[in-house]
Amino acid sequence: MALGGGCALYFALREEPPLWTGLLGVAAGLGLWLALRRLAGARWLAIGAALAAFFAAGLLLAELRARAVAAPVIWERASFEVSGWVVDVASPGSGGGRLVIAPFDIPGMAPAATPRRVRVTVGPDALVGPGQAVRLRAVLGPPPDPASPGAYDFARDSFFQGIGAVGFSLSDPQVVSGPRPPLLLRAGMAVNAARWRLSRRIVAALGPGEGGVAAAMTTGHEAWLDPDDVQAMRDAGISHVLSISGVHMAIVGGFVFFLARALVALWPWAALRAPGKKLAAGAGLAATAVYLVVSGAPPPAVRSAVTLSVAFLAVLADRRAISLHALALAALLVLVLQPEAVVQPGFQMSFAATAALVALAELWRRPPKEINAPWWARLWQTAGAWLALAVAASLAAGLATTPFAVQHFNRVSLYGLPANLMMEPLSSFVIMPALAAGALLEGISPGAGAWLLQLAGWGVGALLALARAVALWPRAVWIVPSAPDVALPLAFLGLLFICLWKGRLRWLGLPFALAVTLWPRPPAPDAWIAADGGAAAVRDGRQAVFLRPDAKQFAADLWARRRGLAEPADPEAARDERYDCNRRECLPLAAGRPRLAAWWVRRTPGSRQTAELCQGADIVVVRGALRFACAAPVVLTGADFARGGSAEVFRVKGGWRVDWANDRRGRRPWTRAPPPPAPAPDAASSPTTRW
Numbered sequence: 042m043a044l045g046g047g048c049a050l051y052f053a054l055r056e057e058p059p060l061w062t063g064l065l066g067v068a069a070g071l072g073l074w075l076a077l078r079r080l081a082g083a084r085w086l087a088i089g090a091a092l093a094a095f096f097a098a099g100l101l102l103a104e105l106r107a108r109a110v111a112a113p114v115i116w117e118r119a120s121f122e123v124s125g126w127v128v129d130v131a132s133p134g135s136g137g138g139r140l141v142i143a144p145f146d147i148p149g150m151a152p153a154a155t156p157r158r159v160r161v162t163v164g165p166d167a168l169v170g171p172g173q174a175v176r177l178r179a180v181l182g183p184p185p186d187p188a189s190p191g192a193y194d195f196a197r198d199s200f201f202q203g204i205g206a207v208g209f210s211l212s213d214p215q216v217v218s219g220p221r222p223p224l225l226l227r228a229g230m231a232v233n234a235a236r237w238r239l240s241r242r243i244v245a246a247l248g249p250g251e252g253g254v255a256a257a258m259t260t261g262h263e264a265w266l267d268p269d270d271v272q273a274m275r276d277a278g279i280s281h282v283l284s285i286s287g288v289h290m291a292i293v294g295g296f297v298f299f300l301a302r303a304l305v306a307l308w309p310w311a312a313l314r315a316p317g318k319k320l321a322a323g324a325g326l327a328a329t330a331v332y333l334v335v336s337g338a339p340p341p342a343v344r345s346a347v348t349l350s351v352a353f354l355a356v357l358a359d360r361r362a363i364s365l366h367a368l369a370l371a372a373l374l375v376l377v378l379q380p381e382a383v384v385q386p387g388f389q390m391s392f393a394a395t396a397a398l399v400a401l402a403e404l405w406r407r408p409p410k411e412i413n414a415p416w417w418a419r420l421w422q423t424a425g426a427w428l429a430l431a432v433a434a435s436l437a438a439g440l441a442t443t444p445f446a447v448q449h450f451n452r453v454s455l456y457g458l459p460a461n462l463m464m465e466p467l468s469s470f471v472i473m474p475a476l477a478a479g480a481l482l483e484g485i486s487p488g489a490g491a492w493l494l495q496l497a498g499w500g501v502g503a504l505l506a507l508a509r510a511v512a513l514w515p516r517a518v519w520i521v522p523s524a525p526d527v528a529l530p531l532a533f534l535g536l537l538f539i540c541l542w543k544g545r546l547r548w549l550g551l552p553f554a555l556a557v558t559l560w561p562r563p564p565a566p567d568a569w570i571a572a573d574g575g576a577a578a579v580r581d582g583r584q585a586v587f588l589r590p591d592a593k594q595f596a597a598d599l600w601a602r603r604r605g606l607a608e609p610a611d612p613e614a615a616r617d618e619r620y621d622c623n624r625r626e627c628l629p630l631a632a633g634r635p636r637l638a639a640w641w642v643r644r645t646p647g648s649r650q651t652a653e654l655c656q657g658a659d660i661v662v663v664r665g666a667l668r669f670a671c672a673a674p675v676v677l678t679g680a681d682f683a684r685g686g687s688a689e690v691f692r693v694k695g696g697w698r699v700d701w702a703n704d705r706r707g708r709r710p711w712t713r714a715p716p717p718p719a720p721a722p723d724a725a726s727s728p729t730t731r732w
Contacts, residue, residue, distance in 0.1 A: 042537065043092040044376050047099020048383040049530075051107075052197075055707025063104060066097025103380035106201075107710050112157040115206035116713045118182030121147050123159060126222050127173045127214075129233045129337065131160055132263040134595075138168045141204070142175070143226060145219055156205025167213045168264060171233035174219030181208035183713060186572040186686040188596035190702045191526065192603055193386075193449065200711035201381045235484070236260040236337055242483055243476075246491055247498035254501045255494070257283045259476050261337045270505055276512035278457025279464050282504070286341035286391060292473040293332045294349045298325035322356035328477075329353070335480065341387045344375045348395065365399050365541065368392070386449040390442045393536055397441035398434055400540040405430065435461050444532040444557035451602040453519040460511045464504060471500035522605030524560040531556040565604045566689035567635045571596055572702065574664040574682045577627075577639050580606060581619070587612050588620060588627045588639060596687070628653060635659040635692065643679070659697070660690055675699060 051058070073090035077083040115121075125144035133139060139162050144155050161179045169175055184199035184207050199207070222230065240262040244252035253265030263283070274280040282288065301324035305317035333346045348371040352362040361367065372392055375382055382388040407426075414422075435458050446452060454460070475497035482490030511517060535553025542550070552559075570577045576593035578600065579586050585601040590612035601608055609615035621628045626646075629636040638658040640646050643665040646654065654661050655671040665679045675690060675697050682688070685701030692698075706712050 043095035044099040044102075044373060045383050047096040047101075048103045048376055048380040049099075050096075051100050051103035051380070052384045055705075055709075057709060058100065058104065060101075060104060063097050063101025067094050067101060070094025070097055099376065099380065099383075102377060103383075106380045110201055110203060111710055112203050112205050113154050114183055114200075114713075115156060115159075115181050116183050118180065118208070120178060120180050120211065121150070122176065122178050123147055123161070123181070124176045124217065124219065125159070125174070126219065126226065126230060127169050127171050127175055128158065128226070128230055129171050130168055130237060130262060130264055133266070134162055137162050137165050138264050139163070140169065140175075140214070143222070145174075145222075157203040159206040159208070160199075160204050161207075162209040163214060164210075167210070169214050169216065170237045172230040173216050175214035176217045177214045178211045179208050180211065181206040183207075184711075185596075187702045187706070188572075188599040189569060189603060189687050190689055190700045190705055191523075192599060192687075192702070194706065194711070197381070197709075197711045198385070201379075232334060233337060236335060237262065239335070239480060239483060240264075242487065243480070243494060246494045247501070251498040251501040251505070254283065254505065255472075255476055255497055258285070258289065258472065258501075259480050260335060261285050261339055261342070270508070273505070273512040274508040275452070276454065276518045277460045277508040278454025278511075279460050279504075279508055282464065282468055284341055284387070285336040285339060286345050286387065288468065289336075289473060290329060290332065290342065290345040290349050292469050293477050294325040294329040294353070296474050296477065297328035298322065298353070301325070319357055322353040322362075326350055326353040326357075332477070340379060340382060340385065341391070343379070344382060344388055344391060347371050347374050347378070348391075363399060363402055365396070365403070368395055368399055386445055389533065390445045393441040393445065393533065394438040396537065396540040397437040401433060401437045405433070431462060431465065432458075435465075441536055444529060444536075444554070447521045447557050448523050448529045451521055451523060451605065453521055455517055455519060456511050456514055460507065463507055467500050467504055467507075472497050472504065475500065520602055520605055520607070522562045522565070523603050524557045525563065528556040528560040562605065564691070565606060566691050566700070568637050568660055568690040569597070569600045570662055570677060570682070570688045570690070572682060572687040574639075574662055574677065574679060575641060577637060577662055579619075579635055579637055580604075581615075581633065583607055584609060584615070586615050586619060588616060588622060588637070589641065590616065600687075626650070626654065629658065635690065637662065638673075640664060 047063075070090050070093040074087050074094060077087040077090055080087075123142060123144050124146040125142040128141045128143050131139040131141050139160050142159050142161060143157065144159060147155055159179075159181060161177065161181075163169075163177075184196040184204060186196055187194050199205075221227075237260075240256040240260045243256045243259060244265050246252065247255055249265045250267060250270070253263070253267060254270065257263045257266055266283070271280065271283070274283065298321045302317050302321035305311045305315060305320055311317070329346050329349050333342055336342045348368070351367050351371040351374070355362045355364075355367050375388070439458055439461070443453065475493045479490035479493030479497060482493065531553045532555070535550040535556065538550030539547045539554060541547075565580055565583075568577065568579045571593045576587070576589045576597060578588060578597055583606060585597075585604075585606040585608055587597050587608075590597075598608065616622060619629065619631045619633065621630055625640070625642050627637070627639045627641070629638060636658050637660040638654040639662040640650070640654060641664055645666050645668055646663065648669050651667065651669040651671060654663070655673045655676075658673045660675045661671055661673040661677070663676070663678045664682075667676065667678050677688065677699070684703065685699075686703040686706075688702070689700045690697055691700070703712065
């Protein structure tokens, strides 16, 4: 907890701390611990000093990690001809499939300024497998800023993944001959190429529907997922099965562990001479490592593999595999390897759920076994005990992850508990074991695992049918606005207190655990503008009205959910009732507030166009520059967006307030330096900007 707190402090700062801060904190904490640990009556002071040292170590580790992964970033959007190796096929975005490319030549760009990785959206038929050298023309720019002030920072994730530019291709990739890549890159591309071939084989065997889900669960490739199926699984509360994380690792590693232990027990010679449990733990450890490689080692899979490996190592060391001590050690290792995980929803949710499950396991009382009960009575009792445990486990994990789902995703799946209870037997006993065995046989000999893949395809079909059915139940999804930032750390500490404390006093943490749910929501903003000024939305009651429904759709949807605003069934009709919009501008029609006028093109509006925009408007948004005076209360131009990013506008007493995303982010390695302020224009022609 102390190490994670130090990591979290690093990411909460708005300026990069000096390196000596963490070094001094670690040295001071260790010195105090060494001085106090042998003094009588100073035990708690020594513990506090040790925790302070770990806290400072978290701050230091996060800063060292940021310095280690720092790489060039393309800060200005432009068209480039990119030649590079296809490292992997990333998850598709709203524009189509995406390639992760390691450039070896970008004409006009010095090698020292060339990004380590770029992610390019290409057409659905232009996906090139990993390991190929390609050339394409693409529009590249910096990774996306937060969709709104305080929203999740995708640029920070890209920074730690080494991605220095994102964009879309203007031409199909052409396979070319390139220089020999470095050894580590060559090895990584060889693994990714094998994963890609296996994914294509699974999809060819099962079809794009079931095959797309099976490929995502096996190799992590999501290129064939149907968006409607993904939405149905999300609404049903079972979309986590698509992300290779703790559930998948536990099923594969646990299946191999129990299979190996059963095989040793069935061989009398080995059962009498070999430590079956330790041999099974070794087999499970190997299976976890293989599955980590096959999955492409995404961050959630790495965290889950570390956690499961700690459990298997505990078995090898004759220690308890499932305990809060083992979970703490796993969290410590993950934070040492990836300090940035502390701010990622996957890490927060997976470890909160695991802590709740481990605490439940420690509390759960096993019912006494009847000695002379008939077999049908024992079967009935066992089934009842397993059902009660399954319900309790799903409920505990669901309650532990709800604060994070609300704060990060603003979604609560009302029927997630029954959906997960119905899904678990399919996933644990049919889909994942069949996929693991089938993928292994396919890797050895193409076609050898076809019958197992067909069995997995049947299970995936049943899973999709379940998701579609549950998603249609009444009020299956609730949209809940995010609480203030302080609520989530309080909820996390409350959950940990409930899990770690012994006895009834643990329930003192319950009010804190409910902080995200109970905290009063701040008033929703009256308007939102995208980071480049290319899209905007206004609030009409509890509904979001999008002025450009076909632009920045992901960011607009994210903002609306985060503020708990409903989206109209027909966005264009809702807009046309209130605004006169075309490809160039939007002008308000109704007398409602706020009256927002927007100029979408980068060309500077003329005097007549400026007068039309500013007449009676509360908020004027101009994507480029503005040369003529404007009497609107709030005037936002391209220079403002370049400095501040996305914005939210609030009506306050006596005027308006504008909140900027970059003001909350500060100046960090993953944020661009703000441009110098423009010289003040002549007063006779300067636009007025007041809020």
